[in-house]
Amino acid sequence: MTTRAQPVCPLCAGELRLSHREYLGGRRSARVLRCRACGAQVRGEVQDDDTRPRPALPARKRPLPDGGHPDNFVLDPTTAEMLRQALGGEAADPEP
Secondary structure: OOOOOOOEEEOOOOEEEEEEEEEOOOOOOOOOOEOOOOOOOOEEEEEEOOOOOOOOOOOOOOOOOOOOOOOOOOHHHHHHHHHHHHHOOOOOOOOO
16 A cells, blocks of 8 residues: 655644635635644645546435425524415414
8 A cells, every 4th residue: 555645734734634625716726735744825836727636426315395495493493483474475374
């Protein structure tokens, strides 16, 4: 098994870890690495976003249940009714 050489900080030779991806516009981005020892940031090579590998889409998407979205059970019925009225929705039928 071969291991990849870990990048090192140009200031202190500490270990560099991925911090985030910086978007540069024009469908280009660069990885930003941060030194674990001194906190310095190093920008990696610029990549064209069209050629960058993308994660696969989720294998399964669940369909909505019959009748649409379920009610939000966090809201009490009074607050839910006030929100429906404020947002211009129809009033809910009172349960028997």
